[in-house]
Amino acid sequence: MKWSISTKLFLVLVAISIATVTAMGLSARISFTRGFIGYLNEQSTEYVESLIPRLADAYESEGGWGFLSHNPRSWYRLLDNRSRRDRDGPPQLSEVDFTAVQLRLTLLDADYEIVVGNRNFSKDSPMKAVTVRGETVGWLTLVPYQQATAAADVRFQKRQLTQNWLIGLGTVVVAALAAWWLSRLLVTPLTRIASATHNLASGDYKVRIPVTSKDEIGGLSEDFNRLAQALAHNEQLRRSFMADVSHELRTPLSVLKGELEAIEDGVRTMTPATLASLQSEVSTLSKLVNDLYDLSLSDIGALSYRMTDVEIGDVLETTLAAFRQRMTERELKVETNIDPRVLVNGDEGRLQQLFNNLLENCARYTQIGGTVRVSCRSTNGDVLVEIEDSGPGVPADILPRIFERFVRAEASRNRSHGGAGLGLAICRNIVEAHGGTIAASAGALGGLSIGIKLPRLRNLQV
Numbered sequence: 001m002k003w004s005i006s007t008k009l010f011l012v013l014v015a016i017s018i019a020t021v022t023a024m025g026l027s028a029r030i031s032f033t034r035g036f037i038g039y040l041n042e043q044s045t046e047y048v049e050s051l052i053p054r055l056a057d058a059y060e061s062e063g064g065w066g067f068l069s070h071n072p073r074s075w076y077r078l079l080d081n082r083s084r085r086d087r088d089g090p091p092q093l094s095e096v097d098f099t100a101v102q103l104r105l106t107l108l109d110a111d112y113e114i115v116v117g118n119r120n121f122s123k124d125s126p127m128k129a130v131t132v133r134g135e136t137v138g139w140l141t142l143v144p145y146q147q148a149t150a151a152a153d154v155r156f157q158k159r160q161l162t163q164n165w166l167i168g169l170g171t172v173v174v175a176a177l178a179a180w181w182l183s184r185l186l187v188t189p190l191t192r193i194a195s196a197t198h199n200l201a202s203g204d205y206k207v208r209i210p211v212t213s214k215d216e217i218g219g220l221s222e223d224f225n226r227l228a229q230a231l232a233h234n235e236q237l238r239r240s241f242m243a244d245v246s247h248e249l250r251t252p253l254s255v256l257k258g259e260l261e262a263i264e265d266g267v268r269t270m271t272p273a274t275l276a277s278l279q280s281e282v283s284t285l286s287k288l289v290n291d292l293y294d295l296s297l298s299d300i301g302a303l304s305y306r307m308t309d310v311e312i313g314d315v316l317e318t319t320l321a322a323f324r325q326r327m328t329e330r331e332l333k334v335e336t337n338i339d340p341r342v343l344v345n346g347d348e349g350r351l352q353q354l355f356n357n358l359l360e361n362c363a364r365y366t367q368i369g370g371t372v373r374v375s376c377r378s379t380n381g382d383v384l385v386e387i388e389d390s391g392p393g394v395p396a397d398i399l400p401r402i403f404e405r406f407v408r409a410e411a412s413r414n415r416s417h418g419g420a421g422l423g424l425a426i427c428r429n430i431v432e433a434h435g436g437t438i439a440a441s442a443g444a445l446g447g448l449s450i451g452i453k454l455p456r457l458r459n460l461q462v
């Protein structure tokens with residue numbers, strides 16, 4: 001059976017109220033019998049004990065129980081505590097017998113035969129012996145209060161039962177009202193969250209929940225809104241990523257297609273220069289595809305790293321050497337300050353890819369005749385690698401986003417010398433996989449400065 005939260009709340013509240021009313025009724029009854037009636041019985045017992053010597057005296061002086069037998073008047077006179085003089089006046093309030101103890105007393109002779117008093121006595125009731133010179137001459141017993149007042153008791157119980165019913169009914173009504181109020185308080189916002197979640201699940205990322213309280217439900221609504229916002233953002237990223245990827249692939253492909261068609265139509269002849277141009281488009285394409293593959297592998301955490309102790313200075317020097325020719329062609333001055341003794345724990349191939357991407361950018365974007373400065377040193381616990389150039393650098397508004405995929409500075413949008421904008425994203429992945437950090441800033445030379453901090457293994461002993 002499917003019960004709504006308000007039904008469950010209602011049932012729980014009703015069950016609690018019924019249990020409380022029952023417990024209260026029972027405890028009232030128990031305390032009444034155990035407490036109040038027990039107290040009355042106790043009082044009567046004291047009185048009964050005070051009677052024993054008086055009865056013994058009367059027995060002795062009258063020479064038996066005959067004077068009491070079927071003679072209630074003498075019996076009650078004997079029971080009266082007051083002095084002979086006081087008995088003529090009106091009874092005092094404190095002396096009025098509320099528990100009707102005198103009416104409940106029964107006197108039995110030595111053989112348990114009734115002499116005088118209440119006939120409702122039971123043989124099981126506690127009996128007090130009346131002894132005269134060591135010999136038991138009779139028994140005094142008391143019909144318990146409850147028994148004596150059985151009819152009143154039943155009336156009392158009935159009244160209590162009706163009262164309990166009324167209280168029970170009242171609390172059920174209160175429980176129903178409370179359940180209605182609570183369900184409005186709890187269930188309404190929950191329903192709102194449920195329907196918003198349903199919309200979100202079916203792809204409506206714009207859905208938001210108004211936050212109306214500061215409690216757990218308010219917190220849940222805030223989290224939901226954040227989740228929806230994150231999903232919307234991710235969806236936006238996915239779309240622009242797909243658009244960027246297809247755009248990047250389309251450009252070299254259409255160039256290739258155009259050139260191949262020109263050759264086919266005989267507009268262009270197949271010369272080594274044509275072939276070289278085709279080759280260059282193909283390598284642009286394959287670099288792009290490889291970069292995308294690398295990034296997607298690192299996204300799913302599947303990019304493999306083989307960590308060994310690497311002399312990072314060596315890796316820098318080797319990578320730089322491969323760029324010397326291109327730097328010279330562009331009349332770039334290369335300044336180095338590389339500490340050769342620093343060891344890091346890393347993947348040599350990936351570190352080479354990292355420096356390759358950064359130096360490629362310097363060679364590509366630094367103005368002819370500029371300077372490229374490469375430094376590597378170790379500080380307290382880290383290795384700092386800095387690669388900077390003399391400009392033009394990256395506009396300040398792009399700088400914070402420079403490590404994002406497909407982000408390029410406006411000036412290099414020109415495809416003739418710009419790349420796809422994946423190089424720095426790959427750099428960041430590599431550095432982070434080594435437990436380091438990478439940052440871009442405006443450098444002292446006037447261009448872009450890339451700073452890399454990697455955890456140092458130790459210094460080589462030279």
Ligand SMILES: Nc1ncnc2c1ncn2[C@@H]1O[C@H](COP(=O)(O)OP(=O)(O)OP(=O)(O)O)[C@@H](O)[C@H]1O
Binds near residue numbers: 408422424425
């Ligand atoms: N040394 C630099 N000087 C000036 N601008 C730079 C420099 N390095 C990077 N940039 C700018 O940052 C952008 C992103 O660089 P990134 O290396 O990520 O991509 P890319 O070089 O455009 O393409 P890819 O590296 O994928 O071939 C570049 O397009 C360029 O505008």
Ligand SMILES: [Mg+2]
Binds near residue numbers: 360419422423
């Ligand atoms: Mg690049």
